[in-house]
Structures are given as structure tokens and as C-alpha cells.
Amino acid sequence: MAYTQSTTFLSNSPRFPFASLPNPSLHPPSVTHLFFRPLRFKGVSVKPHTPLYSLKASMAETKNVAVDVFEKEDLAVALAKYVADLSNKFTAERGAFTVCLSGGSLINYLRKLLEPPYVDSLEWSKWHVFWLDERVVPKTHEDSNYKLAFDGLLSKVPIPPGNVYAINDALSAEGAADDYETCLRHLVKSNVILSSASGFPKFDLQLLGMGPDGHVASLFPGHPLLQENKKWVTFIKDSPKPPPERITFTFPVINSSAYAALVVTGSGKADAVHSVLRGSQNSVKLPAALVSPEGELKWFLDKGAASKL
Numbered sequence: 537m538a539y540t541q542s543t544t545f546l547s548n549s550p551r552f553p554f555a556s557l558p559n560p561s562l563h564p565p566s567v568t569h570l571f572f573r574p575l576r577f578k579g580v581s582v583k584p585h586t587p588l589y590s591l592k593a594s595m596a597e598t599k600n601v602a603v604d605v606f607e608k609e610d611l612a613v614a615l616a617k618y619v620a621d622l623s624n625k626f627t628a629e630r631g632a633f634t635v636c637l638s639g640g641s642l643i644n645y646l647r648k649l650l651e652p653p654y655v656d657s658l659e660w661s662k663w664h665v666f667w668l669d670e671r672v673v674p675k676t677h678e679d680s681n682y683k684l685a686f687d688g689l690l691s692k693v694p695i696p697p698g699n700v701y702a703i704n705d706a707l708s709a710e711g712a713a714d715d716y717e718t719c720l721r722h723l724v725k726s727n728v729i730l731s732s733a734s735g736f737p738k739f740d741l742q743l744l745g746m747g748p749d750g751h752v753a754s755l756f757p758g759h760p761l762l763q764e765n766k767k768w769v770t771f772i773k774d775s776p777k778p779p780p781e782r783i784t785f786t787f788p789v790i791n792s793s794a795y796a797a798l799v800v801t802g803s804g805k806a807d808a809v810h811s812v813l814r815g816s817q818n819s820v821k822l823p824a825a826l827v828s829p830e831g832e833l834k835w836f837l838d839k840g841a842a843s844k845l
């Protein structure tokens with residue numbers, strides 16, 4: 537017998553040494569465990585892209601949240617499939633796929649897109665790539681989110697250069713934010729980016745990371761920018777994480793997207809993950825808890841990030 541769905545097996549298995557396996561009786565009513573996926577054992581590795589376990593969370597503001605926990609390598613496989621499926625869906629439906637990247641660890645987790653079957657089969661020419669946030673540094677600087685994505689992904693796939701919308705690095709933070717918003721408004725007018733009923737741009741997919749403090753894009757805990765509800769793109773000059781000057785999408789833009797994924801790994805983020813997914817309704821919300829897209833939100837966690845759930 538190579539399969540099991542028993543939580544007892546998982547708890548006892550040396551391969552899956554969860555200190556705190558999800559226990560439905562411990563959860564607030566807002567988070568319910570749906571099921572444990574079948575896992576193979578006896579020397580056979582976990583099926584590619586099979587989550588170790590999945591949670592379904594219905595957070596206050598978000599109707600549709602899924603949380604999958606993976607071995608690190610499986611996370612990259614699953615994320616590639618998720619992005620590829622959405623690329624296929626949107627390119628078939630409307631001949632374009634608008635995808636927004638974050639910086640940080642996310643880019644490395646997209647690496648499987650550079651392998652078969654995706655590298656040769658995706659309609660890269662129909663991709664339009666944007667950034668949720670960018671540091672106000674030259675594009676050649678080590679801190680540049682553009683450089684990170686270019687070196688790790690974009691330079692290796694045939695996306696037309698004109699479809700890669702980098703932030704203007706010759707401008708001040710304020711100027712670059714205004715310039716990027718103008719660019720987005722133009723692309724909404726020309727129907728490259730769809731428009732949501734609320735009037736904000738509706739990207740097909742936004743790929744977010746989360747810092748150990750719970751920040752997403754360049755929206756940091758307790759910062760007044762969390763309340764910005766008019767601008768599409770704004771700037772920050774006092775980012776608690778260096779470099780201090782950045783531009784960032786605002787929450788109304790993040791939350792207008794059709795699909796959003798939060799890719800979070802490492803035990804250093806376990807407290808923030810716990811606060812976002814298990815925090816009480818009355819507690820102060822970390823920025824990641826304010827991610828609430830019109831469409832679907834999916835969390836990709838590794839065991840470390842999920843270790844306090």
C-alpha cells in the first residue's frame with residue numbers, strides 16, 4: 537500500500553516531521569482544513585507539485601483563498617504549472633496575458649518556467665510583464681527588481697522587449713510612480729490591461745512575495761500608504777527595508793486582479809503567515825492580510841513558512 541490519507545501517518549513519518557500538523561479542532565472557524573492529499577512513501581518521493589497539505593481559508597475580506605504547503609522543490613514545480621495554466625487560459629481567451637512580478641525570493645521560485653514543457657510551449661510573445669514594486673535605483677543595480685527578474689527569467693524567454701514595462705529609472709521616486717501610472721492608464725485605454733468595475737486596472741495575475749514583517753510589494757506594516765485608495769501607483773521614501781526609495785502598486789490595484797498568488801517560504805516568515813491566516817478578526821492586519829483580489833488568491837507556502845499554522 538503506497539498511499540495514505542491519514543494524518544497519523546504524516547505525524548509519525550520522519551519524512552514529514554511537522555511539529556504542529558494542522559488540527560481542525562485548533563482552528564478558528566475562519567479556516568477549515570479540507571483534506572490531506574495522498575502521499576507516496578517508502579522511498580518514492582512526493583508526487584511533483586502535490587502539496588503536502590492544503591487549507592481553505594475564508595478570510596474576512598476574501599471570498600476565495602486557497603493555501604497549499606509544499607516541499608521547496610515541489611513549490612517551484614506547482615508554481616510553474618499555476619502560472620502556465622493561467623498563461624494558457626488568458627492567451628486563449630483574449631490573446632494577451634498581463635502578469636505582475638515582485639522582487640525578492642519570488643523570481644527563483646519561477647525557475648521551472650525555464651524548463652520543458654513550459655519554456656517551449658508558453659505563448660511568451662503574448663505576455664505583458666509589470667512590476668508590483670520597484671526600488672528607485674538604476675536598472676543595472678543589484679537592488680533592482682527589474683534586474684533580478686531580467687537575469688533570472690526574462691532574458692531567457694522570448695517576451696518582446698516592448699511588452700516588458702520596467703519603471704523609468706531616470707526619474708525621482710515621485711516622478712517614476714506618476715510615469716508608471718500614466719503607462720498603465722494608457723495600456724488600459726488600449727485594452728492591453730483590462731479594467732475592473734471599480735475603475736482600477738485588472739491584471740490577469742499578480743505574483744506577490746511577503747517579507748518577514750508581513751509587507752507585500754513595498755507596502756509596509758503601519759505605513760500610511762496602506763490606506764491609499766485613489767492612486768494606482770505610489771512611492772515611498774522611508775522604506776524600513778533598504779533601499780529606502782521605492783515605487784509600489786496600491787492596494788486597490790493589487791486587489792483588482794483576476795488572480796493573485798502569495799509565494800512565501802522560510803521559517804522566518806512563519807509568525808507573519810500565522811498572523812495573516814490565523815489572526816483574530818480584531819487584531820491589526822499585516823499588509824499581506826489586506827491582499828484580497830476580486831478573483832482568486834492562492835498561497836504557496838513551504839513547510840518552514842507554514843510551521844506555525
Ligand SMILES: O=C1O[C@H](COP(=O)(O)O)[C@@H](O)[C@H](O)[C@H]1O
Pocket residue numbers: 637638639640641642669670681744745746747748751752753754777
Ligand atoms: O523588498 C521586497 O520584499 C518583498 C519580499 O521579498 P522576499 O525576498 O522576502 O520574498 C518582495 O515581494 C518585494 O517585491 C521586494 O521589493
